[in-house]
Amino acid sequence: MSILPKLFQLYVDAGYQPLTGYNSYFFQNYRAAPFTKLVKGGQATSEWGLALQEIMFLEHFGTYLKPKRVFVIGNAEGWSTIALALTFPDGKVVGIDPNSPGNQLTNQIARKNGLTVQAVDASSPGDVKAVCDQFLDGPIDLALIDGVHQPENMVVDFEAVQARAAPDAIFVFHDVMIWNLVDTFHALREKHGLQGRILTRTPSGMAVAWRTASPDFVAYIEAFTEAPNVFKSYRRLVLDHQVDRLYAATDALK
16 A cells, blocks of 8 residues: 555644645746645745655555665655655664754654654764664665755765665665766766666656665666666657747747
């Protein structure tokens, strides 16, 4: 069964309305429309969280993975942290963020609903080791890296996490394409001997990296991407179509 009804209800019960998954076309091509905002009392209260489609992508990890320890950099208001706890009810999920009110909300929802979650006021990379030592009883099996979206931050976040990770850990990166971090991801992957894919079929252009993974899991990941030349060819096709429409509209004015 999907975690989505439960995930939405937990936030509604806490007084928040999650708004997520919208087509940018319906919002004057606003690129953040697919991503998640929490609204309370008519006011947006959160940073942009994982899009509905990205939560749907992650929830199916439960078919292929059974992580005991999940670590999140960039907890914000807990949207992805709580989603991962619902996906892996037998695991322990720890999220870090300097956003204390967001961490408090996450812990409130988790305690009320019996989820094994701990959101900690902390920052990456400096606090990663101490938080893992205190709240995890072993190496990280699955990590979601969704911190500051700059190349240098992506590098230090990953290196802090992988130093505490199991050999077969899975690393998920949010906002890779949308923040122009593709080259940084590939450089990290090559430096550390990882396999990986850029997920062109997710709203933010997520990425996933691993050293070892089951063929079924890799096949699932492959469903969310394609060869770079195919992506670029399709993009050119779409752009050419838009240009043709513009010229057709201009010719109609003659």
